[in-house]
Amino acid sequence: MALAFKSLEDYNRTVENHANQTLTKIVQKLGSYNLRSQAEVLIKARNGRKPLQKSLRLHIKKEFGMAEILRFAFFYHGWFFDRGVGRGIPLTKVGSSKRVPRPWIEEILKKEVERMADQLVEVYGDDVLELIKILK
Numbered sequence: 001m002a003l004a005f006k007s008l009e010d011y012n013r014t015v016e017n018h019a020n021q022t023l024t025k026i027v028q029k030l031g032s033y034n035l036r037s038q039a040e041v042l043i044k045a046r047n048g049r050k051p052l053q054k055s056l057r058l059h060i061k062k063e064f065g066m067a068e069i070l071r072f073a074f075f076y077h078g079w080f081f082d083r084g085v086g087r088g089i090p091l092t093k094v095g096s097s098k099r100v101p102r103p104w105i106e107e108i109l110k111k112e113v114e115r116m117a118d119q120l121v122e123v124y125g126d127d128v129l130e131l132i133k134i135l136k
Contacts, residue, residue: 014119018119020058052081055073
């Protein structure tokens with residue numbers, strides 16, 4: 001049985017476009033911080049000395065030709081930067097140290113996942129309901 005979607009390519013294109021927009025927003029948010037300070041040292045990887053901003057990658061996993069999983073990959077140090085921890089400063093002592101959290105990924109992902117879900121429901125919601133009715 002064929003999917004009721006207008007076309008698989010349209011669906012994949014919608015998901016890819018949204019994922020690329022999200023990646024751009026993440027890069028812009030990260031770029032809004034002054035990374036020329038000690039934070040730049042924090043986020044450089046040991047191998048290759050590549051900054052966090054350039055480590056961001058988008059991976060789209062497809063199952064049966066349909067985009068199923070979006071994965072945003074970046075250096076592990078990015079989580080430390082996001083939370084304001086590392087180098088002996090645990091999460092519980094962030095407020096009492098000189099380090100400050102610099103949220104750059106979680107807040108954007110939460111908003112964008114919701115926005116993408118809404119967009120996909122608007123475009124493909126009726127098709128999915130029809131498919132569910134056919135399968136019953």
